[in-house]
Amino acid sequence: KAGVTQTPRYLIKTRGQQVTLSCSPISGHRSVSWYQQTPGQGLQFLFEYFSETQRNKGNFPGRFSGRQFSNSRSEMNVSTLELGDSALYLCASSFGRQSSYNEQFFGPGTRLTVL
């Protein structure tokens, strides 16, 4: 069974640009969550999607957005990039059943560098 895949693995952008990261969950998983990892703030929750709907959102500015498609693949977008957006962005997928624990499986991450 293929794991969670994220593309691209590495990305270099300049301030003010925008970026789109992609995540393909494990087959059969309907929930995708995104996390940002930085040396200063650690691992922080960005948002969670289930069946194309945002189920939860972390405390990030509106420049960070995401969406999920009918095949459960997800994209996240960061507009007007700032130096502080440089981070490892991790995606996790799960079955997403309600009222039940859902184990999350993480992808290898996309390392974004903003110059």
Next chain:
Amino acid sequence: AQKVTQAQTEISVVEKEDVTLDCVYETRDTTYYLFWYKQPPSGELVFLIRRNSFDEQNEISGRYSWNFQKSTSSFNFTITASQVVDSAVYFCALSEATQNTDKLIFGTGTRLQVFP
């Protein structure tokens, strides 16, 4: 408020030493899950263990063992006879079951370096 604290930023040991990584959590929920993840230099988070709030039984898996104590809100992780391959950053995390979300709240991580 939910919070996970890993007070140890970095630990260095020599191979074959035992090492314990501490984790203290805060939550108002009565039903929650606790996790340990390992992050090697490649960056991917590797799942190690999950514990739910109703199961305080300690668990052993090979050289790994976990001590869950609700009375002190702690979920500590011990590696026995450490090996160089155990070198990584280890994260403790919390998920609150009543919030209808799989959101994980992570601690700041403990970097473990095992020297030969």
